[in-house]
Amino acid sequence: MAPKRPLQGYPNLVDRPDELVAANVDLVQRIAHHLAARLPPSVQLDDLVQSGMVGLIEAARQFQAGQGATFATYATIRIRGAMIDELRRADWTPRSVHRNSRRIAAAIREVETREGRAASDAEVAAELEVGLTDYHAMLQDSASANVLGIEDLGGPEVEADRWLAGTEDSPPEQLAQAQFRLALAQALGSLPERERLVMNLYYNEALNLREIGAVLGITESRVSQIRSQALHRLRSRLSDWTGEGSESLL
Template sequence: MAAHRSLQGYLSSAEQPEALVAAHIELVHRIAHHLAARLPASVQIDDLIQSGMIGLIEASRQFQSGQGAVFATYAGIRIRGAMIDELRRADWAPRSVHRNSRRVAAAIATIEGREGRAARDSEIAAVLEVSLSDYHAMLQDSAGTHLLGIDDFFGEEGDPDRRLPIGLNTPGDEVESDQFRTALADAIADLPEKERLVLALYYNEELNLREIGAVLEVTESRVSQIRSQAILRLRARLHDWFNGGGQTPAYRIE
């Protein structure tokens, strides 16, 4: 993954608050290693660090101490955001993988809209007209496109409060952002128990796939499949939000 913008260009383009940058280089490395531990081995730590340094330099330029924020907190948001933005730009997955992910989400939406309950693996495979093993292989391939998981439900800039799939320019937009968060929370609460547990262990407890597999007594690849299916199920249930409708799902799993 090549960094989208030249770090050298940022360093030479204008005079930087060098003291802030120098004092927080370790923060960039710490965030990069923490993020890399949750990403495929193909993601290079040096690329994350370079993107993070750009975020740190931008933070040092824009930080205003009079606003009451601590620089390390502000910089951490910008550093992680720069890394995440670069990961999105460096999407490596073939179009066929993205196409299959959309097919899976559509199949889930069809089944759950019809049955009013969580779609089972065998039902999804049947709608897709593939074997169960082929469906699980599709989930495994799709897992690589969900580098960020829950973060993928938000837009740019790295700060979850600023990265909703809608703008925040008017009071009406703020209401919609709250509605989206409520819809996302409801959709997560309605996930099958094992999918909900995997997401909780991965995002809340920050366990890696191997550690979650040990907890659930399943293989690491199976955990990856469960996580991938959970993300696709959430996308299916929040379809209207991702297509500009700004509405809650037409059905709710009971």
């Protein structure tokens, strides 16, 4: 019988799931710690690791070498996806936070449609008929519900397995993806300056909230509020793509 071919990117490993799992346990730990830093203390790190291990095992069983993606890339998507799925099943976010998140997105959409420009904090608070302090508290609460953030804004889905395996979408699916990416880029570009800066520092420069606060000279909690409002604004502007309208959740 011919010897097994070493995996792409893993010259010392043969194509055996158990060896892939053993070699990538640290990857699960890193992803779990990174995700836990963005979640409330009530979310247990051990729970994330446990669900991540399930994702790693599934990735090891299904990975096909030679398809253009390394196992680490493939496994990262599957591990993080498994953790997110578990968080969604647990649904640790209070219903009041979901409800207020929907109200914020709807209020932003209402003000911007009426005024023809970006809605200010004060205008959104007035639309919600709450004080500015209460509105900021709503933003802070909803920030804790953001698991995927900008990655979870919706739009046409592309399955990771098909993408990593090199299987192309149909022409209509490719067009829908391209159109959604354009709409998202335009929505990001039209954010108010401070929101755009926070999103850039957080997602492109990979700074955490504390570091962004130091750059802008504001508190970490205020950075969290600004990022939350930016995500609500993007959600409201992309409602035609998500198909959720005022029912969108961050």
